[in-house]
Amino acid sequence: ARGYLNREEETAKRFTADPFVPGERMYRTGDLVKWNAQCGIEYIGRIDQQVKVRGYRIELSEIEVRLAQLAGVHDAAVTAVEDKAGNTALCAYVAPQQDDIEALKAALKDTLPDYMVPAFWVEMDELPVTANGKIDKKALPEPDIEAGSAAYKAPETEMETLLSDIWQEVLGLDQIGVSDNFFTLGGDSIKGIQMASRLNQHGYKLEMKDLFQHPTIEELVSYVERTEGKQADQGPVEGEAELTPIQRWFFEKNFTNKHHWNQSVMLHA
CATH class of the missing domain: 3.30.300.30 (ANL, C-terminal domain)
Incomplete structure (x- = not known):
């Protein structure tokens, strides 16, 4: 981020000179923390709104x-x-x-x-x-x-019913009406992608921007489109694969202990 739009005073307060890297800036997050006895950092809360x-x-x-x-x-x-x-x-x-x-x-x-x-x-x-x-x-x-919360309004059309069923599955709820807000019910961008993926399995597609702009089923239903049913080529992919910007940055730094950047996680089904 370069700063707050049309708010120079807030930008100057939040984005300050980096004392460790001359010419660079640091961002004040507004988080309040403290050191504990184990030299770790404990989060206390916010010092702003x-x-x-x-x-x-x-x-x-x-x-x-x-x-x-x-x-x-x-x-x-x-x-x-x-x-x-x-x-x-x-x-x-x-x-x-x-x-x-x-x-x-x-x-x-x-x-x-x-x-x-x-x-x-x-x-x-x-x-x-x-x-x-x-x-x-x-x-x-x-x-x-x-x-x-919005009063329950039952789905009436086939598409409204399909969306309601998918939302119930993704959000883990027993009943969802067409006037319920996806995000108020606990939805987020990740669950939105899961919802779109399940919708695609039924032969329909949905743009994520439409979900954010129209977060209820009754608003969203007109933006759902039928897919042509084409399957992507599942054969081997050939050709040059360029490094991403973060990958280029990593190799340009030539770190001594590259393995320190490894991360692992175990997911239990």
Whole structure:
């Protein structure tokens, strides 16, 4: 990364000069750690508002700023919570003039990517504040996770049923409706690939970008396409295979103990 777009002050704060390699930069992650008695590093928590959702690092303050810009919103706060699948999700607390959370969601989607739009919303008359007038996030109520989930809507068409069955298999759930959000249910990019692979076995294909942009079955179903049923050539592959950039870097460094870079892992079926 080169920095934060149009945020020079944040870039200067996060990307600092590398004291070990002159001319290079280091990135302050915002993680708080400590040394233990065994000279190991123990993770304590965060010293900022950055969280990780669906593999993306998100600044909660960025979402709060966008919410505050929406018409009718007096105050707004965003926190990270745990959804019913045990995954990190975003929850927005708003004190709007109008009782229309769906309109706020739609407006937020116009300026932010889907993974930055909160999955859970809590509407309040006013947000709790500290003695110095700042929003007191510790005093915010816990969201009703069950109420935040979409009401069950059964699949009706053959394709909706197929997608529902595949999602249940991949996500390990007993029932999935067409209005349920794939990522709110515990899906991620890896499970998305697994879902697309199973769909391909049934003669259909799906682009991953479509899943991220349309994470419910009722939205996604129109983007599923029938494949032509062609099988890739399974014969031996011949020809020159160039090194990847990381491979070229490795051999150019000419490390003395190359075996130190070996990694092994045992997977139990």
